[in-house]
Amino acid sequence: MxxxxxxxxxxxxxxxxxxxxxxxxxxxxxAPAALPAPKIQLGNYVQNVLPNGLKVIVVENHRLPKVSFQLFIDAPLNLEGEFAGVGEMAGSLLANGTKTKTKAQLDEAIDFIGANISSSATGLFGSGLTKHQDKVLALMSDMLFNPTFPAEEFEKLKKQTLSGLASAKEDPEAIAGNVANVVRYGKNHPYGELSTEATVNKITLEQCRKYYATYFKPNISYLIVVGDITPAQALAKATQYFGKWQKGTVSKTPFAAPTAPKQTQVDFVNRDGSVQSVIDITYPVQLKPSQPDYLAVIVMNTLFGGDSNSRLYLNLREDKGYTYGAYSNVSPDTEVGYFTASGSFRNAVTDSAIVEFMQEFKKMRETLVKPEELSRVKAVMAGTFAMRLERPQTIATYALNTARYGLPKDYYNTYLERLSKITPEQIQAAAQKYLLPANAHIVVVGSQDDVADKLKAFGTVNYFDTDGNPVKAPAAPAAGGISAEQVIDKYIQAIGGKEKLMAIKDESLSMEASVQGMTLEMVSLKKDPGKVKISVTAMGNEVQSQVFDGKKGKVTQQGQSAAMGEKELKKAEGEALIFPELHYAKLGYKLSYKGTEAVNGNEAHKVIIEDPQGNKETTYFDVKTGYMVKSVETSEAGTQTTEFADYQEQNGIFAPRKVVIAGVLPFPLEFKVKSIEWNKGLDDAKFKVE
The missing domain is CATH 1.20.5 (Single alpha-helices involved in coiled-coils or other helix-helix interfaces)
Known part of the structure; x- marks a missing residue:
């Protein structure tokens, strides 16, 4: 028992x-049952409207004795046309001088109170300690009502803008972004027009004043006040400093909504020497935050390519190893938004990367997301939302969005609750509506020789320049047509002829450039046979030099010298040649003719020049003149592009007087030739290597 x-x-x-x-x-x-979504209590904000139409939004926060004022000009879409870029220049000039203060005096007044004040095409922003709020507002209102648009500051700003545009032409991601804007919207839509050297050079002070007078009106503007201030105080300050601002009529021009292409097409920009291709798959979308499916679209994109745990990233980087990162973004807008999926990829896998992009598009559209994957994305988005709430400025942004987009008053208070209810079916519906692999622009910036032919498998290939202008596809060399040797012979003839060039035994060249207000000078001395010395000075002080006496050489940089290695010596031998084109055959250089291509709007022959060590240089020769107009060289240090222009005759020989070098610094260097002399009888002592 x-x-x-x-x-x-x-x-x-x-x-x-x-x-x-x-x-x-x-x-x-x-899976554990989801807990009820926490209730969000956003900081309170108060909105009022002044008699002149200025909408005042106040977010009260007394944690720190600071306050900020953002004057936001909600200007309607407008085409700037031949003056593209005028809005940004006009806005920037507001902080560069008023009727009462010069730019220097404004900067001094701002620094004295430890404030921060800036201006742009969309208005003014100022912040500082609460005790200095009147001084901040006085400076801001002075800029708003009394700008003088000083000519000197205008010219400085124009130079900075042109320098930035020149630099962007050498940045493949910037090029892809510009071309994506153009093909996505079209140049007849404000979002598709680009600022270029031509448009910026046409901008005048009068055009800036006209833009300011047209769009800086209170009845289309918001004043967002955040910080250590009460709504009553903020309204009183707004009335005091901006109440006299006169309202005005601002016309709105209707623009046809851009649409995605009827079938996928490839939009290609050639960038010789690129070892990577930038891919941007993009198209316009009609998406506003007020749409019922907006949040599902954002969740879908976060899962697809929004972070480093997204499908695109895990596939293209972690699994395939094609790139350092691949992402997507869907951007809403009051007029028209856009979708983009992009990354930079090795030339050899450019086409394979596009295939993987398309497979991820298909998977997202055709299969339901797994609950655990959706839960991860929701958790990430909820955490990001919570962190943003730590900033009072976020509350102001949410308040502005609520007003601009016509959102429900509790739109952000119910965000987490609505996020928690998003279903896999809603995600798939959003993917089917907004992921359009069959109606996309595949923008690719890369090497024509390495990737262009592979892109035909994805659709019609259209060619563009860096400003988004359509250009002809590079013409392949015709069978039995012109040869590389003939192009070189024409160049030799164009600059003076073989007999004159062979008679040159030494060359002295001096060029000068301006870098951020500093004068940079480059002096090149060459003597036959095979001697060269190149020095670069800044404000009279030598910063770099190299010398080669035909056998040995050294490089000096900021006072530190080192003997040239074997590779450097071989390169110096080529650089020492006064007219290297005369000696290609004798020295064993290989020449390859690659057809014609547009360079700065003119047709040019493309020739690959390979030295005996295997170093390649892509050179372009104008079809009409025969002059060399561009060269591209890729090395371990990166890709250097040199453009030659303004050929002038001296002693029967034609040489360029303008040389632009890009890729060495973050911005291009535009050199002007000060002097060039031949057969001066240079002393061998100048090339002595100690």
Whole structure:
């Protein structure tokens, strides 16, 4: 009996343990039930409207004795046309001088109170300590009502803008972004027009004043006040400093909504020497935050390519190793938004990367997201939302969005609750509506020789320049047509002829450039046979030099010298040649003709020049003149592009007087030739290597 009781107890304990383990196993198979979404209590904001139409939004926060004022000009879409870029220049000039203060005096006044004040095409921003709020507002209102648009500051700003545009032409990601804007919207839409050297050079002070007078009106503007101030105080300050601002009529021009292409097309920009291709798959979308499916679209994009745990990133970087990162973005807008999926990829895998992009598009559209994947994305988005709420400025942004987009008053208070209710079916519906792999622009910036032919598999290939202008596809060399040697011979003839060039035994060249207000001078001395010395000075101080005497050489940089290595010596031998084109055959250079291509709007022959060490240089020769107009060289240090222009004759020989070098610094260097002389009888001592 006792034994039976013991067995019974063991049986019951075992049964209990079994049931417990089974219950735990069943528990693990089920995702835990979602907790109710927490209620969000955003900081309160108060909105009022002044008699002149200026809408005042106030977010009160007394944690720190600081206050900020953002004057936001909600200007309607407008085409700037031949003066593209005028809005940004006009806005920037507001902070560069008023009727009462020069730019220097404004900067001094701002620094004295430890404030921060800036201006742009969309208005003014100022922040500082609460005790200095009147001084901040006085400076801001002075800029708003009394700008003088000083000519000197205008010219400085124009030079900075042109320098930035020149630099962007050498940045493949910037090029891809510009071309994406153009093909996505078209140049007849404000979002598709680009600022270029031509448009910026046409901008005048009068055009800036006209833009300011047209769009800086209170009845289309918001004043967002955040910080250590009460709504009543803020309204009083707004009335005091901006109440006299006169309202005005601002006309709105209707623009046809851009649409995605009927079928996918490839939009290609050639960038010789690129070892990577930038891919941007993009198209316009009609998406506003007020749409019922907006949040589902944002969740879908976060899952697709919004972060480093997204499908694109995990596939293209972690799995395939094609890139350092691949992402997507969907951007809403009051007029028209856009979708983009992009990354930079090795030339060899450019086409493979596009295939993977398209497979991820298909998977997102055709299959339901798994609950655990959706839960991860929701958790990430909820955490990001919570962190943003730590900033009072976020509350102001949400308040502005609510007003601009016509959102419900509790739109952001219910954000987490609405996020928690997004379903896999809603995600798939959003993907099917907004992911359009069959109606996309595939923008690619890369090397024509390495990737262009592979892109035909994805659609019609259209060619563009860096400003988004359509250009002809590079013409392949015709069978039995012109040769590389003939192009070189024409160049030699164009600059003076073989006989004159062979008679040159030494060359002295001096060029000068301006870098951020500093004068940079480059002096090149060459002497036959095979001697060269190149020095670069800044404000009279030598910063770099190299010298080669035909056998040995050294490089000096900021006072530190080192002997040239074997590779450097070989390169110096080529650089020492006064007219290297005369010696290509003798020295064993290989020449390859690659057809014609547009360079700065003119047709040019493309020739690959390879030295005996295997270093390649892509050179372009104007079809009409025969002059060399561009060269591109890729090395371990990166890709250097040199453009040659303004050829002038001296002693029967034509040489360029303008040389632009890009890729060495973050911005291009535009050199002007100060002097060039031949057969001066240079002393061998100038090339001595100590």
């Amino acid at each position: 006792k034994k039976y009781i013991i067995y019974s107890i063991c049986f019951l304990l075992g049964l209990g343990l079994s049931l417990t383990l089974k219950a735990q196993e069943d528990f693990r198979k089920k």
